[in-house]
Amino acid sequence: MSLNAKQVCEIAQSMRGDALIVNTMGAMNAFDQLGSNSPLNVSCVPLMGGAASLGLGLALARPERAVMVFDGDASLLMELGGLVSVGQAAPKNFVHVLLNNGVQFAGLGNLPTPGASGVDFVSMAKAAGYTSSVRCDSEEEYRQALAAALKTTGAKFIEVDTGYSPATLGPSVPAVEMTDARFTRMGDELRTIRKTLEAA
Amino acid sequence: MTIDHTKYCVPASAFLEAFERCGIEYVTTVPDMLQIALHSALEKPGSKIRSINCSTEDQAVETAAGLYAGGKKVAILVQNQGFFAAINSVRALGLDGRIPLFMVMGQFGREWSNLGQDPRSSKRLMVRMLEPLLETLDIPYWRLESPDDVKNIELACDAAYQGSRPTALIVGHFVGFDASSVD
Numbered sequence: 001m002s003l004n005a006k007q008v009c010e011i012a013q014s015m016r017g018d019a020l021i022v023n024t025m026g027a028m029n030a031f032d033q034l035g036s037n038s039p040l041n042v043s044c045v046p047l048m049g050g051a052a053s054l055g056l057g058l059a060l061a062r063p064e065r066a067v068m069v070f071d072g073d074a075s076l077l078m079e080l081g082g083l084v085s086v087g088q089a090a091p092k093n094f095v096h097v098l099l100n101n102g103v104q105f106a107g108l109g110n111l112p113t114p115g116a117s118g119v120d121f122v123s124m125a126k127a128a129g130y131t132s133s134v135r136c137d138s139e140e141e142y143r144q145a146l147a148a149a150l151k152t153t154g155a156k157f158i159e160v161d162t163g164y165s166p167a168t169l170g171p172s173v174p175a176v177e178m179t180d181a182r183f184t185r186m187g188d189e190l191r192t193i194r195k196t197l198e199a200a
Numbered sequence: 201m202t203i204d205h206t207k208y209c210v211p212a213s214a215f216l217e218a219f220e221r222c223g224i225e226y227v228t229t230v231p232d233m234l235q236i237a238l239h240s241a242l243e244k245p246g247s248k249i250r251s252i253n254c255s256t257e258d259q260a261v262e263t264a265a266g267l268y269a270g271g272k273k274v275a276i277l278v279q280n281q282g283f284f285a286a287i288n289s290v291r292a293l294g295l296d297g298r299i300p301l302f303m304v305m306g307q308f309g310r311e312w313s314n315l316g317q318d319p320r321s322s323k324r325l326m327v328r329m330l331e332p333l334l335e336t337l338d339i340p341y342w343r344l345e346s347p348d349d350v351k352n353i354e355l356a357c358d359a360a361y362q363g364s365r366p367t368a369l370i371v372g373h374f375v376g377f378d379a380s381s382v383d
Contacts, residue, residue, distance in 0.1 A: 047292035057266020081255030187297025
C-alpha cells in the first residue's frame with residue numbers, strides 16, 4: 001500500500017460531504033496536519049480504543065448523516081468487542097476505516113502492536129455483523145471502497161495498510177510533554193458537534 | 201436469610217417513568233444482575249427507550265458520549281464492577297471532557313444482612329469501596345435504597361446534564377419486577 005496516514009485522511013476529507021468524523025491516534029495527527037478544523041470532527045484522545053463507540057453513539061443519534069471513524073489497529077484491539085457492539089446495533093450510516101500500521105506510538109517509539117502481522121480484522125468485522133468489510137491494497141481501491149461506503153446503508157469496514165515515520169524518541173529527544181489541550185479537546189469538540197448539529 | 205424485598209426493591213416502572221420525565225431516549229449498558237427487571241422492561245416491544253448492549257462498560261460510556269454529542273439524553277446502566285472497569289473512559293469523557301454521564305450502577309455482591317444499613321459497612325469490598333471511589337473522583341452520587349428514594353433517579357440525572365459531569369445513582373438492591381412483567 002503506497003498511502004500513508006495523511007494521504008488516507010486527505011482523501012477522506014475530500015470525499016466526506018457533511019459527514020461527522022471521529023479520529024484517533026495516527027489519524028488524529030494526520031487530520032491535524034491537514035489543518036482540518038471542521039466543527040463536525042472529534043478526536044478521541046486521550047482515550048485509546050474509544051473511537052468506534054464514540055462514532056456509534058453519533059451514528060445512532062444522527063442517522064441522517066454519515067459517521068466516519070478513523071481508527072488504529074492497537075486502538076481497535078483494545079476494544080475489539082466493539083465490532084460486535086457496532087454490528088449488533090446496526091447503524092445505517094457508519095463507516096469504520098482502520099489505519100493499520102502494526103505499531104503503537106507511531107513516529108515516537110514504533111512499538112509493535114500485538115498481532116502486528118496476520119490479524120484478519122476484515123473477517124472479524126464481517127463476522128461481527130458489519131454489512132461490508134474490505135481490505136484495500138491501492139489508492140484506487142481505497143477511493144472506490146470509501147465512495148461505496150458513503151453511498152450504501154449499514155456499518156462498513158475498510159482496512160488500509162499505512163506505514164510510519166522513524167521513531168523520534170531517543171537520546172537526543174528523550175521525552176515529549178502532553179499539552180493541556182490534549183486532555184480537553186475531546187470534550188470541547190463533542191460540544192461543538194452538538195451545537196453545530198442543533199443549529200443545522 | 202429471608203427478607204421482605206419490597207422494602208428495598210424499586211420497581212422497574214419507577215425507573216422508566218423517571219427516565220421518560222428526564223427525556224432519556226437511550227440506555228447504553230453491559231447488563232447488571234441487580235437491574236435485570238429494568239433491562240427486561242426496556243427490551244419489551246413498545247419500549248420508548250432504546251437499549252444499546254455493549255460488550256464492555258468502556259463502550260457503554262463512550263457510546264453514551266457520542267449520543268450526547270448527537271443531541272440525545274442517555275442513562276448508562278452498569279454494575280459496580282463495570283464502573284470500576286470503565287474508570288478511564290469516565291475520566292476522559294466525563295471528568296476531563298465535562299460530558300454529562302448519568303450512570304446507574306448496581307451494588308452487585310451486597311450481602312442481604314447489609315440491606316437497610318450503611319453500604320460502606322458491607323463485608324464485600326466491591327460494595328464498600330464504591331462510594332469512597334466516587335468521592336475520590338469527585339463524582340456526586342445518590343443512593344437508591346428503597347422506594348422512598350425514587351426521587352433520587354431524577355436528581356442524579358438532572359445533576360449530570362445541568363452540571364455537565366458524571367453522576368451516579370447507586371442501586372442498592374435488585375430492581376423490582378412489576379406485576380405486568382409476568383408473562
